[in-house]
Amino acid sequence: MTEEIVDLNPGDFKSDQEVRWCPGCGDHAVLAAVTRALAELKIPKEKFAFISGIGCSSRFPYYLSTFGFHGIHGRASAIASGVKLANPELSVWQITGDGDAMAIGGNHFIHAIRRNIDINIILFNNEIYGLTKGQYSPTSTKGAVTKTSPFGTVEEPFNPGELVIGAKGKFFARTIDSNVQLSAEVYKQAALHEGTSVVETLQNCVIFNDGAHKQLSDRKTRDDNTIILRQGEPMIFGKNRDKGLKLDGLKMKVVKLGNGITEKDILVHDAEENNPGIHTMLANMRNPGFPVAMGVIRAVAAPTYDMALRGQIAKVQKDRKIKNLDDLLRSGSTWESK
């Protein structure tokens, strides 16, 4: 990545295009958080490339003043991979939704993660298809009544975090549209992480699935229903910060502090641990019974595909016999006709 440091404001990253998301849509807040994160990265604006698929959120690149590419349904991971491999100097971002990434684009999504190509994926999860006006998605709760499931869905949803970790993901974080502060912080960390980073962004579709994440965003309930994880800190949560997470054998358990249970008994968050066991448990926690984990759940350092490819080319080129096409054309068995 470039060494050049520049000072830009979040406003510098806004394009001249009129933002056309529905009033009250969670996407507006995500846009605000992303521009804040970008400004903090101190990278020249032309080094950013935003790639999207299809869906409401995929209009995102039009609203930024960076290089942008609005792709086709499901293929953003592949397009973004190509951009990064063509020019590893770029900060490449993928904007995608639950349907775009995990239904039509599932194959590209898991393979980009498996390869660990250095792209930052913001996965908008509103548990519904918005642009096509209200059909269920791969993350819709089982039984969800939608236009294509008038009697409720009969299929199990994906949990994006579990899928990412299962695909050998090295970075997974979760945030929610309503918490712009946290989102900006997490997006920045995703950008700084080398390798594929996925940030599941719980986002409210005000028209077709309003209130899907209400328990997690509402001022009254959010502190008891979510836990914001921070590296090296004990996993304590709750309005009164009196609850914590602890291992009970091989399972996660919520305990109340007091009555002999102290902070020392509580798990300390280590996103950098390679073993995905606890990260998977954290990613899988659901209301009711558990708080939904927010923040960086997993951030493990590992070699990236783009750097490995670069390294391989450099290594082969070091002692190469064939330096240009004339050499290649004349290599192997050839003969002279006189």
Next chain:
Amino acid sequence: MNKSERVIERDEVVIRFSGDSGDGMQLTGTLFSNTSALFGNDLSTFPDYPAEIRAPQGTVGGVSGFQVHVGHSEVYTPGDYADVLVAMNPAAVKANAKFIREGGTIIIDEDNFTEKNIIKAGYQKDPVAEDKLNRFNIISAPITTLVREALKDKGLDPKTVLRTKNMFALGMVYWLFNRDFEYTEEYLKSKFSKQPAIIEANSTVLKAGYHYAETMEAMTPIYKVSPARIERGRYRTIDGNTATAWGLLAAAEKAGLDLFIGSYPITPATGILEALAARKDLGVKSFQAEDEIAGICTAIGASFAGNLAVTSTSGPGLALKSEAIGLAVMTELPLVIINVQRGGPSTGLPTKTEQADLMQALYGRNGECPVVVIAASTPSNCFKYAFEAAAIALEHMVPVILLTDGFLANGSEPWKIPSMDALPEIKPPVVKDGDDEFIPYERDEKKLSRKWAVPGTKGREHRIGGLEKTVKGTVSYIPENHEHMVRMRAEKVARVVSKVPDIKTYDDDEGELLLIGWGGTYGHLLTAVRELRKEGKSVSLAHFNHINPLPANTAEVFSGFKKLVVAELNAGQFVRHLRMEFEDFRFKQINKIQGLPFTCTEIKEQCIKLLEE
């Protein structure tokens, strides 16, 4: 011994090696071809093999063949009929009996002609009687026994011993054609450099075969095919897939760009990805994608970011890529899509050749979505047309589909090595840093191409995508804007005609019949037309490499002939394209849809019939 009495001097000879798909016939054929090329013959090869890696042993379905045509004069096809057939088992005879020239020679491994194998091949009892093989000169050699004998003291396991049988057959053929071992021994040395025992075994058996043929009395005439009188220069043999890959490398070098290939393995196109994956020394970024769609989409991403981007595939893969080709058309990015055609539809005949993807290449997308389509016509000119495809894509900012086929991809021929100095520079319209507003769809006056501002270029930030846009890149649903942009994109493709050379006929501007072909059938059509002309027929050939846009003088050329006959390996696709483009002409058709190339004989017969009509 005195060879000279039985030497037959020939201008050209066709040899077909055939056996079970595990018998090593492709290698045997390749070694013979390369040896002949080094000897100085012109040649053309045709590998013909089943899709199954190891089909049931001894069955006709599992027969793998490799045909090579060597000549003292120019050779344009692998030949219709074999003068010499090497058949390692009865199934190989059964599969190939119809491809042997009257009076030709069949070399068989008699040890494999057991009752069981004969029945497995589909004969009742006696192949010679049932297929009337006494028309041919049959050399029956106990190859298996002789190989065992030759290697009995080497301490090798029986499996390894039997694997060298192909070398025995090759040795016999070398004697028949008076060729030396030098190239083959070099090959064995480099291939098995860590297994000296294997080198020695193969080399021993190769010589045993040669000496066996030499000692066998009255075996067959020896063929003498003198070196061809070919243009001076340095030569190599090259197959179509390698030539395609190298043409792309040449274009990247001439454009000063990195080459990115995103592809998914598919027969018979995989060789292109393999050839480029091997070229890390030239900085190639090869990406084996998770599927065909990712292959093209990574390439589109790489193109957006400023690389020469390529994806290679075969028919079913092109179908999967069609939505993304539309994206490249809409975003007006340079992209080369190579389709090595095979027999279709669906999985079809993966290892066989066909020209049935022309309509798919021209029209197989949603919306008004024209692309440039060009087709290579010989294994070696895949280099030229891959280079040209890349040059057009980069300079006109369009996706280009390059059509080759299984016949070109796997076939090989000697090729005069070009010098990179002789190839033109490629100058894509790349935009540099700047402060003035960048307008994504502002067009070059002549070519109508837009400019290429790649991420990382200061002050050139912009957004493009699959939605219809105004010139400034704003998403637009304005009816007139959409129609304008559709027409601009089409006109941009049409204007590529400025790079398309005029079509030249072989050999007259006017006459009775013009045979019209495109792509990989060139060698067969040319040979047929040459022979017809020798026989005094008023026949010429117009062979197309540029399908869309067509050469500017096409109608003019057509107007010089009384009869226009379009020959192609499909049910009639190019002919329909021509009928749409040139309503004033009437076209007749010659079509073949058997997964096989034309034979010159059938082309000639049909032309004569049409001349008489």
